[in-house]
Amino acid sequence: MLLLFRVKNFKSFRSMTEFSMLANNYSRALPENWEHVGQEQKRKLRVLKVAAIFGANAAGKSNLLQALTTVKRFVTSGLASNPTQVTGTVPFKLDDASTKPSYFELIFQIEDEIMRYVLELSETQVEREALFIRQNGVEKLAFERLAHASGTHTYTYQTTRLSQDASLEHKTRPNVAYITVGAQFNSPLLTSVFRWFEDILRPISIQELSNIALTNRTGELFADNEGYRQKIKDLVRAADLGIAEIEVEEKDLRLEDVKFEPNVPRELLDLVKAELMKHRHFDVTFKHFAGNAQVTMGLDEQSKGTIQMYLLAGPLLKSFEGGHVIIVDELDSSLHPLLIRFLIREFQARSKGKQIAQIIFTTHDATLLDSGLLRRDQIWFVEKDRHGASRTYALSDFHKLENESAYKGYLGGRYGAIPYI
Numbered sequence: 001m002l003l004l005f006r007v008k009n010f011k012s013f014r015s016m017t018e019f020s021m022l023a024n025n026y027s028r029a030l031p032e033n034w035e036h037v038g039q040e041q042k043r044k045l046r047v048l049k050v051a052a053i054f055g056a057n058a059a060g061k062s063n064l065l066q067a068l069t070t071v072k073r074f075v076t077s078g079l080a081s082n083p084t085q086v087t088g089t090v091p092f093k094l095d096d097a098s099t100k101p102s103y104f105e106l107i108f109q110i111e112d113e114i115m116r117y118v119l120e121l122s123e124t125q126v127e128r129e130a131l132f133i134r135q136n137g138v139e140k141l142a143f144e145r146l147a148h149a150s151g152t153h154t155y156t157y158q159t160t161r162l163s164q165d166a167s168l169e170h171k172t173r174p175n176v177a178y179i180t181v182g183a184q185f186n187s188p189l190l191t192s193v194f195r196w197f198e199d200i201l202r203p204i205s206i207q208e209l210s211n212i213a214l215t216n217r218t219g220e221l222f223a224d225n226e227g228y229r230q231k232i233k234d235l236v237r238a239a240d241l242g243i244a245e246i247e248v249e250e251k252d253l254r255l256e257d258v259k260f261e262p263n264v265p266r267e268l269l270d271l272v273k274a275e276l277m278k279h280r281h282f283d284v285t286f287k288h289f290a291g292n293a294q295v296t297m298g299l300d301e302q303s304k305g306t307i308q309m310y311l312l313a314g315p316l317l318k319s320f321e322g323g324h325v326i327i328v329d330e331l332d333s334s335l336h337p338l339l340i341r342f343l344i345r346e347f348q349a350r351s352k353g354k355q356i357a358q359i360i361f362t363t364h365d366a367t368l369l370d371s372g373l374l375r376r377d378q379i380w381f382v383e384k385d386r387h388g389a390s391r392t393y394a395l396s397d398f399h400k401l402e403n404e405s406a407y408k409g410y411l412g413g414r415y416g417a418i419p420y421i
Contacts, residue, residue, distance in 0.1 A: 010067045033050065182194070238311075
């Protein structure tokens with residue numbers, strides 16, 4: 001589970017910004033919306049399963065999620081980089097902060113341990129990297145890596161779990177995470193952290209729902225797992241009650257049937273074709289009720305909402321099994337507000353036990369504020385100031401008024417994070 005995220009000097013976030021999935025201590029409302037985590041009984045934390053992020057267009061909502069995605073991408077794809085490849089960070093550019101490193105910090109749970117990972121990136125290298133582990137209520141340093149003006153890095157270790165990994169230092173390039181190299185050489189501790197970023201933290205781009213990787217997550221689950229087949233159908237029928245049946249059939253890909261834009265460079269075409277051949281491919285058909293008969297149509301003939309629910313079904317169902325942290329920008333794109341409520345209820349109800357799934361999403365659906373599905377600490381706002389810098393804050397930061405409508409308060413400007421018209 002993700003417990004907390006901090007970011008500084010990344011895109012529109014100039015100053016230190018905090019986003020938390022920890023339930024505050026002032027309310028015990030909606031207990032089904034959180035779970036206890038941590039080893040120590042007296043120090044167990046209450047971690048939320050769902051968070052919704054609101055704000056005006058261009059306020060920085062997407063940038064907050066992109067910050068999380070940037071850390072994931074840097075950690076998981078580092079071994080593929082070359083010695084001169086940039087790190088991928090984008091600093092705040094409206095003042096001198098652009099010359100300083102971006103700061104990222106995540107606190108998360110792996111099994112029964114709570115870890116804190118700090119990463120500071122310039123555009124060319126790691127400036128600082130550190131991992132801390134909470135044990136018996138006390139946080140202890142696992143390792144810390146610091147860059148120097150000479151281009152070298154020094155390492156500090158304060159746990160025997162990494163004492164054998166000092167030899168990895170000379171194998172770690174300046175533009176690659178130490179965690180990445182540690183996982184490559186089978187360090188148990190660093191491998192577990194790497195796998196959290198690779199397997200648990202899962203961004204989903206609604207704008208790219210047609211990409212093969214996302215399409216195949218549902219197709220493979222439908223084709224290979226009979227137990228999930230009906231669950232996928234149930235999710236899709238929530239979007240379109242007129243669907244009688246869904247059929248998924250694996251097929252062989254013929255590259256000559258794939259349409260490409262004209263004038264695409266040959267080198268790029270070859271790369272795309274090679275990538276296509278790595279994946280399985282499926283034909284998806286939907287049977288719709290038509291009076292006493294049924295009409296068969298393809299996936300591309302469905303409504304945007306139906307397509308979105310089908311493509312999301314696989315990742316969402318797997319998240320309940322694997323305890324994934326799903327990150328979705330603009331979840332309400334093409335989805336009816338009632339479907340958003342349906343998905344929120346699914347996460348609140350299904351995420352139980354050791355594998356607790358979470359979903360963090362941005363939205364403009366202000367009706368969620370008074371839906372009764374979310375606690376005040378599950379509702380976040382992103383606002384940009386007159387200097388172009390974004391900040392985050394939760395609805396729980398505001399004193400609750402008697403008989404208050406959060407929906408009316410938000411649209412009326414009480415909480416900020418709305419467009420100035």
